[in-house]
Amino acid sequence: MSEDPLLLGGRYEVGELIGRGGMAEVHLGHDTRLGRQVAIKMLRSDLARDQSFIKRFRREAQSSAGLNHASIVAVYDSGEEHSIESGGAKVAVPYMVMEYVQGRTLREILTDRDHLPAEEASRVTEGVLDALAYSHRMGIVHRDIKPANVMIAKDGTIKVMDFGIARAIADTAATMTQTQAVIGTAQYLSPEQAQGQTVDARSDLYSAGCMLYELLVGRPPFVGDSPVSIAYQHVGEQPVAPSARENTISEDLDAVVLHSLAKDREKRYQDAGAFRNDLQAARLGRPISAAAMASLAALAAGPAAISTSEPTEVYAATTRPRDGSPGAAPGSTTSTFPAAVDPAERGRRRGATYVMLTVGIIAALALLGFGGSQYLQMREDAKKVSVPVLEGKPRATALKLLSDAKLGFTETTAKSDTVPEDSVIEQTPGAGTRIDPETTKVAIVISTGPNAVTVPDLRGMTVAEATEALTTAKLAIGTTTKVDTDDQPKDRIVSSDPTLGTSRPPGSIVNVSVATGLVVLPDLKGKTQDEAAAALINLGLTPKTDYRQTSRAKEGTVVDQKPGKDEKVAVGSVVTIVVAQKLPPPPVTTTPSSSSSGSPSPSGTPSPTPTDSSTPTIPPTP
Structure with a gap:
C-alpha cells in the first residue's frame, strides 16, 4: 500500500522531484483547495538547521511575493513544515508554493541547439528585460540573470525565475562569492560584482547582455579555467563583437550587445527599458540609440588607437662613383674618397657639432634627473599600499581588512536605506587607490540603519512567527484582529496594516488580521x-x-x-x-359513461373523464 503524500499547510500535496539546486529542491505539487498544479520549493533538509540558509530562503519568499508580472514566475504562498528528527529534535523546513510552468529553461535549449537565431534571441531577451524593468521599479535587483534562470513556456511565454535569490540557488557553472553573499555566476558577472562593489539595476543589465551574447553565438563573452580568471576578464578585457563569431549578426545588434557590456556602469544602458527599446529597434531594422553606436565605434577604434603613426618605409642605399657613372646595384659595396671641403663649410660643420654636443649633454642631464626622480618615486611608491574594498562590508570585516593592510582610519556614521546597519556606506580614498599609510588615513562611513524599513510579507505566519519577522525588520506587532475567511488556515495571518512592501520608520506598529478558521x-x-x-x-x-x-x-x-x-x-x-x-404529473383515470336507460353514449364509446378530488363527476345527460 502506497504512503499518503506529504501535505504542507493543510492543502499542498508534495509530488515528484522536478529540480534540485545548491540550497533547495523543487517538487511538483497539487493545491487541494483550488485543484491546480503548483511547484513547491523546499529548503534541503540537511540545511534546515542553518539559520543563514533559513534567512536567505525567507528573504527569497519576501522578495518574490511582491512581484506580479506576466514574465515573472509567481509565488502563491509560503510557510514552514515542522518535522521531527531521529534524535527527537523539532526542525522547521521552510517552503514556497509557486506557479508551475510547463516548459524548458534557456540552459536546456542551448544545450540542444548551441545558439538561437538573432530574431529569436532578441525576442527572448526583450521578455527578460520587461521583467527586469518591472522588478527594478519595485526596488528588487535579481543579481543572477543567466540562461538557467529563464524559462520558455510551451506557449512561448518568457518566465524569469528566482528573483532576489542569487545567493540561494547555484547554477551548474561556478559561482563567485564574497563575505556573507553569493554575488552571481562567473560567466554573467558584472565588473562591479567582480570587484565587490555595490550592485544596482545596471548590474542586471550587464548580466542580461552576457546572456544575450551567449544566445547569439553559443558561448558567453568570457570563458576561462576558473571563476577568478573569468572575473578578471569581466573587469579588464573587452569582449569580441558577436558578429566576429557569428557573421549573420547585424552591426546594430553588435552595438546593442557591446553597449550593454560596457565596463563602467555609467556608460552602459541605465535602465531595462532603454536596453529593450534598442534591442527591439535592431530586430525590426529601425535606428538604435547614438550611445549604442558610440560603444561599437569605441571598441572598434580601441586597438587601432594604440599607434597612429604611419609605418616607416626602408629603401636600399645607393652610392654614386666619383666619375659620375650610375650607382651600384642595391646590396653592392662601392668605396669613394672623401670630397674636399672648403674652410667656411668646415666652420659651419664644427658649429653644428658643438650645438649637437651641447644638446646631447643637456639631454643626458635631463635623463639623469628623470632617472633620479623616478628612483625616488619608486621608493615612495614602495611604501604605499592599496586601499581594500570596504563599501558594503560589515564594519568588523572592514576594520580587519584595514588592519591587515596596516592602514589607519577615521569613522563617521549616517543613515542609509540601502546599506545594512553596521556596514560601510562609503570610503575615501576609493578601493584600489595606493596611499602612504604614514601620512593618509582611510575615512569610512558606517550605516546606522535605514530612515525607513519595509513591511515584510506576514501572510500565512502565526502571530509568534510574525512577531519575530517584524522584530528582525525593526518593526513591532500591534493589534490582532480575528477575521472569518478561508484565505489562510486557522490562526494564520491573513493580512497586515500597513500592507506588504509599505515603508515605515523603524519601530512602527504593524496590525495583523488572523483567520478564525470559520467562514x-x-x-x-x-x-x-x-x-x-x-x-x-x-x-x-x-x-x-x-x-x-x-x-x-x-x-x-x-x-x-x-x-x-x-x-x-x-x-x-x-x-x-x-x-x-418538479412534482410528478397527476394520475389520469377513465370513467365509463352511463344513462338511466343503460343505452350506450352517442359515440358508442366510453368517455374518459379525469378524476379530481375537487371536481365531482357529472353523468352524461340521457
Missing part, C-alpha cells in the same frame, strides 16, 4: 445548484445536495440550506443545499 455562509436560496456548489467550494466548504419536489420554485434552484445564511461554520465543513425538483 460566514452566504444566502444560497434562488441560486442554481452549480452556482451554490461553486460558492461553497470557493469558501473552502464541501457541498452536499438533497432534492425536494415542489411546484413553488424553478427546477434546479436552491430552496433551502443547512446551516442557514449568515451562520458561521468551520472551513472544510459540509453544507447541505436543498434543490427543487
Whole structure:
C-alpha cells in the first residue's frame, strides 16, 4: 500500500522531484483547495538547521511575493513544515508554493541547439528585460540573470525565475562569492560584482547582455579555467563583437550587445527599458540609440588607437662613383674618397657639432634627473599600499581588512536605506587607490540603519512567527484582529496594516488580521445548484445536495440550506443545499359513461373523464 503524500499547510500535496539546486529542491505539487498544479520549493533538509540558509530562503519568499508580472514566475504562498528528527529534535523546513510552468529553461535549449537565431534571441531577451524593468521599479535587483534562470513556456511565454535569490540557488557553472553573499555566476558577472562593489539595476543589465551574447553565438563573452580568471576578464578585457563569431549578426545588434557590456556602469544602458527599446529597434531594422553606436565605434577604434603613426618605409642605399657613372646595384659595396671641403663649410660643420654636443649633454642631464626622480618615486611608491574594498562590508570585516593592510582610519556614521546597519556606506580614498599609510588615513562611513524599513510579507505566519519577522525588520506587532475567511488556515495571518512592501520608520506598529478558521455562509436560496456548489467550494466548504419536489420554485434552484445564511461554520465543513425538483404529473383515470336507460353514449364509446378530488363527476345527460 502506497504512503499518503506529504501535505504542507493543510492543502499542498508534495509530488515528484522536478529540480534540485545548491540550497533547495523543487517538487511538483497539487493545491487541494483550488485543484491546480503548483511547484513547491523546499529548503534541503540537511540545511534546515542553518539559520543563514533559513534567512536567505525567507528573504527569497519576501522578495518574490511582491512581484506580479506576466514574465515573472509567481509565488502563491509560503510557510514552514515542522518535522521531527531521529534524535527527537523539532526542525522547521521552510517552503514556497509557486506557479508551475510547463516548459524548458534557456540552459536546456542551448544545450540542444548551441545558439538561437538573432530574431529569436532578441525576442527572448526583450521578455527578460520587461521583467527586469518591472522588478527594478519595485526596488528588487535579481543579481543572477543567466540562461538557467529563464524559462520558455510551451506557449512561448518568457518566465524569469528566482528573483532576489542569487545567493540561494547555484547554477551548474561556478559561482563567485564574497563575505556573507553569493554575488552571481562567473560567466554573467558584472565588473562591479567582480570587484565587490555595490550592485544596482545596471548590474542586471550587464548580466542580461552576457546572456544575450551567449544566445547569439553559443558561448558567453568570457570563458576561462576558473571563476577568478573569468572575473578578471569581466573587469579588464573587452569582449569580441558577436558578429566576429557569428557573421549573420547585424552591426546594430553588435552595438546593442557591446553597449550593454560596457565596463563602467555609467556608460552602459541605465535602465531595462532603454536596453529593450534598442534591442527591439535592431530586430525590426529601425535606428538604435547614438550611445549604442558610440560603444561599437569605441571598441572598434580601441586597438587601432594604440599607434597612429604611419609605418616607416626602408629603401636600399645607393652610392654614386666619383666619375659620375650610375650607382651600384642595391646590396653592392662601392668605396669613394672623401670630397674636399672648403674652410667656411668646415666652420659651419664644427658649429653644428658643438650645438649637437651641447644638446646631447643637456639631454643626458635631463635623463639623469628623470632617472633620479623616478628612483625616488619608486621608493615612495614602495611604501604605499592599496586601499581594500570596504563599501558594503560589515564594519568588523572592514576594520580587519584595514588592519591587515596596516592602514589607519577615521569613522563617521549616517543613515542609509540601502546599506545594512553596521556596514560601510562609503570610503575615501576609493578601493584600489595606493596611499602612504604614514601620512593618509582611510575615512569610512558606517550605516546606522535605514530612515525607513519595509513591511515584510506576514501572510500565512502565526502571530509568534510574525512577531519575530517584524522584530528582525525593526518593526513591532500591534493589534490582532480575528477575521472569518478561508484565505489562510486557522490562526494564520491573513493580512497586515500597513500592507506588504509599505515603508515605515523603524519601530512602527504593524496590525495583523488572523483567520478564525470559520467562514460566514452566504444566502444560497434562488441560486442554481452549480452556482451554490461553486460558492461553497470557493469558501473552502464541501457541498452536499438533497432534492425536494415542489411546484413553488424553478427546477434546479436552491430552496433551502443547512446551516442557514449568515451562520458561521468551520472551513472544510459540509453544507447541505436543498434543490427543487418538479412534482410528478397527476394520475389520469377513465370513467365509463352511463344513462338511466343503460343505452350506450352517442359515440358508442366510453368517455374518459379525469378524476379530481375537487371536481365531482357529472353523468352524461340521457
